[in-house]
Amino acid sequence: MKNVIFFILLMVFADNASAQNWIEPVNVSNMNDFILSSDFTIDHNGIIHCVWNLKYENNYGVIYYASSEDGGITWTNPLSISQNEDLYCTGPQIVNDSDNKLYVGYDLYDFSPVTWGVYATIVINEGSGWGEPLQLAEGMKTRLAVDNNNRVYVFWYQGAPHNGEFCYQYLEGGFWSEIFIPFDNSNELTGIWEIVTDNDNNLHCAGFYDPTAFSNIRPAYYKFDYNTQSWDTISIISQNTSVSNIDIALDTYQNPHICWGGYATYYNYFNGQNWSLADTVGQPDTQHIEIDVDEAGKVHIAAVEGFNNVGNLVYYHRPDGLYWDSTIVAQAGNTIFTPEFEIHNNSLYLVYKSSDQPGYGDVYLTRHDDLVSTKGNYFSDITSAMQIQNKPNPFKHYTSIDFSIKKSCYVKLEIRNSMGHHVVTLIDDYLTYDNYSIKWVGVNNNGKKVPPGLYLYCLHANESHIVKKILYCP
Template sequence: MKLVGLLVAAIHLMGIGFLSGNYPLQNTDILLPTVGAESGYIIENPPPIDSICLVFPGVDYGDQASSPQNYVNAKHITNVMVGSYYFPVVIWETGSAWGSQSLFSYWDDMFNFWSYPDSFTSNNGIDTGRPAICSDSKGNLHFCWHQGGNPDDYEIFYTRAILDTSAGVIQYTVERPAQFISATNGEEEQFPAMAIYGDTLIMVVFNVGSIQSEKAIGYNYSTDGGNTWVGRDIVYDHGGIIPGSWQLLSIGTDPNTEDMWVASNFDMSGDGSMDILAHHWAAATNTWSTETVANATSMHPYAIPALVVDYSSTPHIIFQENHTNTGGLTGLTVFYASGPFGQLYYTYRLGANNWLAPMKIMLPLNTARNYCSGHPSAGIATDNTVYFSTTLPESASAVDTSAYGNFNVHYAEISPYTGALSYGGQVSSIPPSNDSTNTIYPHITYYVPLGSQVPAGMHGPGITWCQMVNNFQPADVYYTHSDTLVPVEETKTISSPSPIKLYQNYPNPAREKTMIRFTVPNNNNISLNIYDISGRLVKTLANGIPGAGSYFVVWDGKNEEGKEVPGGIYLYTLRAGAYTETRKILLIN
């Protein structure tokens, strides 16, 4: 076996062979995930599939029970999948240092970093907040939020960011000005949530009325991808002030129809304790109906619902039984580290006006810690598995439901219709000794991809959250990718080869040296070459038959003559038999 111009040390499954050349090509095990720094700051900003990422540090927003990612009923995270591109996008709101704008950042797999934040509100100092995000199959981003400074003060706005990859890089252009999609009617309209069906139907729901004086649930929708809007209307009108608090709507679309489901919480039964409600929109008739999902049976209110709709058109809801003893009609009990807290429950719809009796969710941790679960967020996989994220304290007391130590993010999955729980573990990495730092309001992607739907290693949910020291700003925004908790493909025997795969170089952008990793399943004749953007060969890194295994090679930024090449975008191509894959490097001199 021989590689031209390359010294190779290859470790095979069945033995070791030595090859000749100038640079080392090394066999390597699969890289394991790493955790974040205990300080809460990660210098390298590593790829999402490899470890916890610091998306952006030092956001000047957040305080007791608040966060730049308020609140998890409205998704602050989405995945974009179009062509060969697959990446997460995260949003958050800011304080005066950023003009109270709301921002977004996406993971750039070509350059291996989170993009510098861009505003989708451009509000010139007028308060914006409580945003939501969705993406369509073209990779375009859709945003909604509430914004002050209007005749009725807070109103609902919408805009899009259009994806352009024609230059070979990810570029977004935000459409401005934003569209006003609620109404000037003497009432504030706040706390929107949004869902999208296909590329055309966009539904936004929101509260009508000021906080704790809400009178109705409003909505507006577009049938042409956000170009025009049908007009603001009403989902549910209580005929007076809706009894309850922390009324945060959660929305999901039926993947088989254009119908929508919305979850809410208020005292429907009139017994002084909040219930969980579901509102169904029939797309064919543009009509809404309301069902009672769960009646609270004590003075502990049901609240903070997270709704998803599975691929059998069945809605599922995870909600919280809050520990307040006031019924929750004037406020929910909160921890200043995690927001509203309580015991989580799960239910799903059995039929018309018929929902499963709520099942208690108990993670395999100390029981008292489960009683202190923070605001849940839910996602749905194509096998109908329900994923959720929440916060839990390091320890808690069963006597007084007090929480101690720091709060970390945890996630789990629920098997559809059975309620069987699989615990995914702790997601964030704050050590027990650091009890002044806490996570708050984790968001999980609504759609959880499985198997061949996405690139290798990317199945499973993405999760974003914020961390604050002593529960005050500045806050740091984080992201991580978590694996699925049950097998999504057949288990391979140890002798089965891995597929051919070319990985993104690291680091990227590259200075002086960068590592390129690839996998070949058998004795393929392979070549790995560097090209400039015009397609001219710059450097041959590998050429020959290395044998089955995973390898990496280091490029030092030089051409075949040993001269340093100018900075810029370069291409590297792996060829193995009929397989060809090309990726991009940004070289910085």
């Protein structure tokens, strides 16, 4: 009995300690009104920019903006940036470029009898104030992305609910491109929910796909190759047709991690060759999800889960690298909407809309500091217990990579070129503690010889990494 009591107390203290890592939520909007969704971004000066939409009437909604220069503790007064008096604006998303210019995309509904329609709309702040909103095309679910060259992409969905496709246009050097429809097929449904850009300006997109356009929507991954200016073949993440929302993030090796909601919260990642099987993270009745990956490779997931008419915002991570741990970050008497993550200076920022009663609510921000240090002793134990070397080095025909692990864990051993691009995966499996040796004969994933030069062999054990150099001289 004493052991049971001790275990319960230990779990309570552990949960409280985890919850205390999050600062007390700060009210961003201070409106206590009918707010539906929100988003935020952090620019290169550390200024936080937040947007949300406020519904005044069924046919009238406004996009508001506020900013914070002290880590989200104090905020400017809300400013209307949609500049409309009789239209309905909703679903805002905000991004910034390397010059700290701000771009806000949203859906604009025009309910007037003559000009009725839904339009993908963008409004820009180049530093001197917000410009006039620009309607790009008929469409909804407006999403934005900015690459390293400050090319600004605007995506939207057009067509019937079960028979349509995503389109996009980009702004570069002050000029708008033509409109592109990558997968124009009347028998399919394609859509994009979230977009991230890698170091090579490729776009990684999480969305949905239905090959029959018959309400069998599946979670999907889309990739745009910047060098060829073309789209790869659509990757179906799961045959599960219960997907309701989806998000994507990249790790330090530019591999995508996807989290999606439906009957529960699911997580998949790409290991350089294949997508993993879906890992069930959260509880049933998932409404909104968000994912991010920190510089140590640690995965962070937020999910809105409803239990007994109470909205719970739950934070998931894997402190031991194997099992998901959960912490309730916020609760609401009615609903919690649209959680959004962003990692900045080793802190995890989380913005969400919370409501204790129907029709009223506000946007809140909380923050989790010292992300990398929260890995715990387990990871430092793994790192200190890992040993790896190769011989010969340099090598001509083959080299043997020898390593040892002192704790059973998930292990990935891969070769990358000097630019960090993936070449070949040698091991991707759960290994017991032991000594291992594997040969590399200087080939890539397709079995073709690689050019001579400097390469990196990278050992990942759960979320710890060791990287060493290797010279190939055939």
